[in-house]
């Protein structure tokens with residue numbers, strides 16, 4: 001007989017009962033379209049994986065309400081729906097009542113774990129993480145392979161650099177490029193590249209285990225200022241009471257403050273245009289966020305951006321997050337291609353998105369992480385102190 005889920009934890013009910021009974025079933029989180037606001041679709045899972053309403057934010061709210069009212073739901077069916085969410089948060093951005101369907105979907109993952117209903121593909125992903133300390137299943141010591149052998153240990157550096165799984169692995173391209181940019185800007189950092197912040201576990205529903213890893217990582221980052229190379233790491237470390245800045249945000253701020261010069265390289269042909277790809281991790285940042293700062297910096301340097309409305313908070317997810325590549329790899333690849341131009345250069349501020357987009361892009365599209373892009377096309381130098 002198949003397993004059912006018959007109740008929700010007290011914690012779940014306390015946190016979300018209001019949302020469950022305030023939903024007006026308006027369907028904005030399912031199929032709202034408002035081109036003037038950049039909303040061409042809401043849910044990448046509905047667009048590219050399944051049109052069944054049970055896979056939507058509204059579907060998660062209705063499922064949770066049904067369980068709360070005593071209905072027994074098939075655990076495997078609900079798990080397939082809830083774990084096929086990219087956790088992008090677009091449904092919440094669309095909800096006119098400010099409800100939290102994506103957060104409820106994430107919390108339902110924990111409820112399903114409590115009845116041992118993690119889908120097999122994600123159980124494998126969890127086991128891979130536990131065995132190797134990263135979601136790629138690569139050897140632990142490969143996390144530091146990008147770091148030059150002769151890199152001195154910076155004992156008293158004023159800044160720490162935390163390179164998470166996606167920037168340090170699988171190639172380490174973003175970690176290496178970000179570190180090189182800081183070096184070129186005259187900054188010395190203490191590198192922590194052998195720890196995970198726990199974000200990959202948290203998105204599987206193992207929130208507490210993820211938070212424990214975040215606290216352990218935070219304890220290693222003793223310097224006054226923490227820079228990060230991974231967007232999901234930044235969000236996870238904020239939960240451990242850190243206030244990390246991304247490398248690229250540091251660079252934007254340093255250029256604005258006149259501490260660092262950034263110029264196109266004379267010996268590298270400039271790209272005719274660039275498509276910047278939004279990261280769901282930055283969805284709530286608004287005009288003060290990293291993505292807006294990068295768009296302004298690149299525009300000031302004469303870089304032609306294909307998407308002038310960047311960052312669009314309603315842009316659909318590229319499919320890198322939420323366990324989607326493990327859960328439904330073909331759908332995750334379609335999500336990625338839907339975010340890319342047919343030809344040319346695409347750049348993401350999020351190393352995890354960049355890895356996923358690179359793996360899924362057609363041969364006419366080049367995808368770079370932001371640090372790799374800046375390092376390739378620009379010359380960075382500390383401005384001499386007068």
Ligand code: SF4
Pocket residue numbers: 042043044045046055056057084085086087088089090091092101102105317
């Ligand atoms: S978080 Fe994203 S993928 Fe998940 S239901 Fe909402 S819009 Fe769809």
Ligand code: SF4
Pocket residue numbers: 022023024025026027028029030057058061094095096097098099100101
């Ligand atoms: S969660 Fe919000 S957007 Fe979705 S159906 Fe309910 S009220 Fe509408």
